[in-house]
Amino acid sequence: MRIHLKTLGCRLNEAELETWSRDFQALGHELTQELNEAELVVVNTCAVTGEAVRKSRKLIRRTQRNNPTAKLVVSGCYASLDPADSSGIDLIVNNQDKDQLVEIATKQLDLHAMPQMATEPGENSLLARGRQRAFIKVQDGCRYRCTFCVITLARGEERSRPASEIVDEINKLHASGLQEVVLTGVHIGGYGSDIGSSLFQLIQTILKETTVPRIRLGSVEPWDLPENFWSLFENRRLMPHLHLPLQSGADSVLRRMARRCSTADFRQLIEQARQRVPNFCVTTDIIVGFPGETDDEWQQTLTFVEQMGFSHLHIFSYSPRPGTKAAELPEHIDRERQKQRSQALHALGQQLKQANQQANLGEEFPVLVEGKAEAKEKGEAIWSGYTPNFLRVAVQAPTGLALENTIQQVQLKALSDTGDYILATLL
Numbered sequence: 001m002r003i004h005l006k007t008l009g010c011r012l013n014e015a016e017l018e019t020w021s022r023d024f025q026a027l028g029h030e031l032t033q034e035l036n037e038a039e040l041v042v043v044n045t046c047a048v049t050g051e052a053v054r055k056s057r058k059l060i061r062r063t064q065r066n067n068p069t070a071k072l073v074v075s076g077c078y079a080s081l082d083p084a085d086s087s088g089i090d091l092i093v094n095n096q097d098k099d100q101l102v103e104i105a106t107k108q109l110d111l112h113a114m115p116q117m118a119t120e121p122g123e124n125s126l127l128a129r130g131r132q133r134a135f136i137k138v139q140d141g142c143r144y145r146c147t148f149c150v151i152t153l154a155r156g157e158e159r160s161r162p163a164s165e166i167v168d169e170i171n172k173l174h175a176s177g178l179q180e181v182v183l184t185g186v187h188i189g190g191y192g193s194d195i196g197s198s199l200f201q202l203i204q205t206i207l208k209e210t211t212v213p214r215i216r217l218g219s220v221e222p223w224d225l226p227e228n229f230w231s232l233f234e235n236r237r238l239m240p241h242l243h244l245p246l247q248s249g250a251d252s253v254l255r256r257m258a259r260r261c262s263t264a265d266f267r268q269l270i271e272q273a274r275q276r277v278p279n280f281c282v283t284t285d286i287i288v289g290f291p292g293e294t295d296d297e298w299q300q301t302l303t304f305v306e307q308m309g310f311s312h313l314h315i316f317s318y319s320p321r322p323g324t325k326a327a328e329l330p331e332h333i334d335r336e337r338q339k340q341r342s343q344a345l346h347a348l349g350q351q352l353k354q355a356n357q358q359a360n361l362g363e364e365f366p367v368l369v370e371g372k373a374e375a376k377e378k379g380e381a382i383w384s385g386y387t388p389n390f391l392r393v394a395v396q397a398p399t400g401l402a403l404e405n406t407i408q409q410v411q412l413k414a415l416s417d418t419g420d421y422i423l424a425t426l427l
Contacts, residue, residue, distance in 0.1 A: 001029045001030070001040055002029075002030050002031075002036060002037055002038050002039050002040070002406065003024050003029050003030065003040045003041075003042065003109055004021075004031075004032050004033070004034070004035050004037070004040070004041045004042070004067075004070075004167055004177070005017050005020060005031065005041075005044075006022055006035075006041065006042070006043050006044070006053060006059060007043070007044035007076075008043075008044065008045055008046040008055055008056055008059060008064070008076070009044070009046025009048060009052060009076070009077070009197035010046065010048070010184075010186050011042045011135050011182060011184040011218050011219075011427075012047050012137060012140070012185055012186060012218070013046060013076060013347070014135045014136060014184075015080065015103075015134075015135035015136060015137040015184050016044060016075075016098060016099075017042075017044055017137060017138065018320055019133055019300060020042060020101055020102055023164050024102055024282050025058050025189075025285045027102070027106065027134035029111070029292075030385055030414050033204055033404070035063065035066055035067050036066060036067050037306075038064035038067060038247050038263050038319065039069075039070055039071065040070060040071045040072075040073065040109070040111065041063050041067060041070045041071070041072050041073070042060070042073045042074075042101070042105070043056075043059055043060055043063060043072070043073070043074050043075070043076070044060070044073070044075050044076040044098075044196045045060070045074060045076035045077060045078035045079050046077055046078060047074060047078040047132065047150055047154060047321070048077070049149065049316060049317075049319045049321075050319035050320075050321070051319065052078070053078055056076070056078040056079075057078075060072075060089070063086045067090075068129075069319035071090045071091075071109055072088065072089050072090050072091075073089075073090060073091045073092075073093060073105050073109070074089050074091070074093070074102070075093040075094070075095070075101055076095065076098075076107065077095065077150070077151060077154035078221055079092050079093070079094070080094045080095040080096075080154045080155075081154050081323075082322075089185065090109060091104070091105060091108055091109060093386075094107070094154065095154055095155050096156055098183065099140075104134075104256040104348045105211070117135065120244065123180065127424060128235070129244075132178065132179055132180060132369075132370050132404075132405045133178065133180035133181065133182060133214075133368070134180075134181050134182070134366055135180050135181075135182045135184050135218070135341070136166060136169060136170060136173075136175050136182065136183050136184065137161065137184060137185060138160065138161055138183050138184065138185050138188055138191055138408070139158060139159060139160040139161060139164070139185035139186070139187065139188060139190065139191045140155055140156075140158070140159050140186055141155045141157045141158040141159050142155060142158060142184060142186045142188055142190065142259070142370075143155045143157070143158050143187070143190060143193065144221075144258075145258060145325075146257055146259060147256065147257055147258045147260050147324060147325035147326040147329070148247075148257055148287065148318065148321070148324055148326040149288065149321075149324065150321035150322075150323060151184075151186060152363065153323050153324075155186045156188075157194075158187060158190050158193055158194055158377065158427075159194060160192050160193070160194050160197065162195070163197065163201070163202050163205045163206075165181075166202070166206065167205060167206060167209045167210055169212075170206060170210045170212055170269055170325070171209075171210055171212075172397070173212070174210065174211065174212040177369075177405060178205075178212065179212070179213050179214060179368055179405060179406075179407060180212070180213070180214035180215070180216065180239075180368055181202055181212055181214070181215055181216070182201075182215075182216040182217070182218055183206075183215070183216070183217050183218060184219075187221065187224075188217065188219070188220055188222025189220045189225065190224065190240055196265065197395070199220075199224065200228070200229060200232065202227055202315070203215070203217075203232050203238065204232070207232070207235050207237060207238065209278075211239070213237060213332075213368075213407060214237060214239055214242065214368060215237055215238050215239065216238075216239045217238075217239075217241075217242060217243075218243065218256070219243045219245055219285075220242060220243070220244060221244075221260075221261070222244045222245070222246075222261045222265065222269050223260045223261045223265070225269065230272060230273060230276035230277055231276075231384060233276070233277040233280075236388075238349055239284075239388045239389070239390070240277045240278065240280045240281060240388055240389045241277055241280070241281040241283070241388070241389050241390040242273070242280075242281075242282060242283075243264065243282075244266070244269070244282065244283075244284055244285045245284060245285040245347045246266060246284045246286060246304075246305075246308075247259060247285055247286060247287050247288065247290075248290060248297070248301050249263055249286075249300050249301035249302070249303065249304025250293075250294075250296075250297035250300040250301055250304075251263055251303055252297060253290055253292075253293055253297050253301075254405050256291070256292060256326075256329065257287075257290065257326070258292065258325070263276075263304055264406065266308075267307075267308070270282055270308055279360070279365075279388070280316050280389065280390045281311050281312070281356070281389035281391070282308070282310055282311065283310060283311055283312040283314070283390070284308075284310050284312075284313060284314070284344060284417075285307075285313075285314045285315075285316065286301065286305065286313055286314070286315050286316070287316050287317075287341075288316065288317050288318060288319050288338055288341045288342045288345060289317055289318045289333035289337060289338035289341060289342075290326070290333070290334065291318070291320075291326055291330065291331055291332050292330065292331040293333055294330060298326065298341055301345075302345065302348060305345070305348060305349075305352070306348060307369070308353055309352055309355065309356065310349070311352065311353060311356040311389075311391075312349070312353055312390075313345065313348075313349035314343050315342055315346060316352035317338045317339070317342055318333065318338065319333075320332065324326070346417060350419070353419070353421050353424075354415065356391075357391065357419070357422050358415065359414055360387075360391060360412055360422070361412050361414065361415075362391075362411070362412065362413075362420070363411070363412050363415065364409060364410065364411045364412075364427065365387040365388060365389075365391075365393075365409070365410060365412065366388065366405065366407050366408065366409055366410075367385040367386065367387055367395060367402055367408055367409075367410050367424070368385050368386060368405075368406075369383045369384070369385040369395065369406055369407070369408055369423050370383075370384055370385050370386070370404070370405075371401040371404055372384075373394055380396050380397065380398060380399060380400070381396075381397055381399045381401070382394050382395065382396060382397075382405050383395045383397055384410075384421070387412075391412070391421075391422055392420065392421040392422070393410065393412065393421055393422045393423070393424040394421050394423055394424065395408065395410050395424045395425070395426055396423065396424070396425050397426045398427065408426055408427075409426075409427045410424040410425060410427060411424060411425055411427055412424050413425055
């Protein structure tokens with residue numbers, strides 16, 4: 001059966017989609033990038049914001065309109081919380097059951113595959129799609145209840161995968177050619193809380209029992225990192241980059257959000273990281289216009305963000321999510337003020353990004369080359385990739401070299417005209 005997979009939202013959704021792709025292929029099914037060719041379509045939805053809900057509904061409707069004969073399976077946070085209209089959907093798989101989605105769909109939709117196809121060798125589906133990194137789901141669910149977050153309602157309690165299972169998945173992906181994995185989950189800092197382990201122990205095990213060249217971490221809550229955490233980065237296979245969600249630079253707003261980290265705690269954490277880990281990169285999330293956010297609190301956020309020197313910001317305008325405590329708070333910020341604050345933060349974020357890029361010029365890094373960006377004159381080609389500290393680079397190299405999915409030593413030379421990436425030369 002030809003199967004088309006589509007996802008919205010977080011890296012965890014992406015990790016789940018990649019797992020489904022491997023499981024479907026193992027049963028002999030064929031993946032297709034073309035929606036209109038598919039006999040089965042699987043959509044992994046998102047509900048983190050009101051906009052994500054709108055996009056999820058739109059994607060489902062577009063799928064039904066463009067391929068009305070295909071069987072449609074829908075999962076993810078939107079599908080688990082409150083899908084407004086399930087008409088035309090053949091199967092809804094709640095988040096609690098999505099690890100068994102392929103098995104459930106096979107049984108309930110009577111999916112047939114030719115068994116011999118499952119034993120035929122084939123290129124890894126990620127590499128076939130031009131992807132050189134894989135997202136590895138290590139856990140699901142969250143024990144915390146930040147007042148703005150609906151995902152804990154959709155994902156449920158924390159559930160950790162056994163380390164041996166994670167190691168096996170990484171080793172198989174590496175054997176198929178993948179060079180980089182990203183550990184992800186709803187609350188990966190809470191990994192092991194239900195099985196007597198920890199994220200620190202998991203990373204130690206992965207570093208010991210795998211040989212994949214590059215390991216990254218997905219978003220980690222700042223209060224989850226133990227004192228000895230930075231020692232893990234002495235192994236250069238663990239990339240010097242963390243996404244640590246701040247959400248606000250005002251302690252009063254953080255308290256209304258029920259966050260467990262003050263700005264002083266956050267500052268100390270970043271200072272430790274930069275002292276212990278060379279070329280360390282920190283990215284973060286900021287919510288704009290949380291209920292009751294005053295002009296003074298917003299200015300505190302701008303000031304703190306500038307002081308921290310984040311290399312990239314993920315900026316979200318607050319939207320009330322039914323069932324969360326924040327939705328019941330008074331003094332919601334109007335859309336116009338949210339827009340103005342968001343624009344100011346985007347401008348600051350761009351300044352910080354370019355300052356971080358400038359600070360790295362002249363440095364040499366190993367870059368995972370992900371693909372050819374464009375051809376140039378005079379016998380040169382441009383390849384794109386990322387440094388260990390998550391700087392996007394465009395690498396100049398002679399034409400004829402097959403660099404895709406290889407790790408190459410480069411030197412960072414200059415910012416691009418747009419400031420979106422750094423020009424580098426092959427060493």
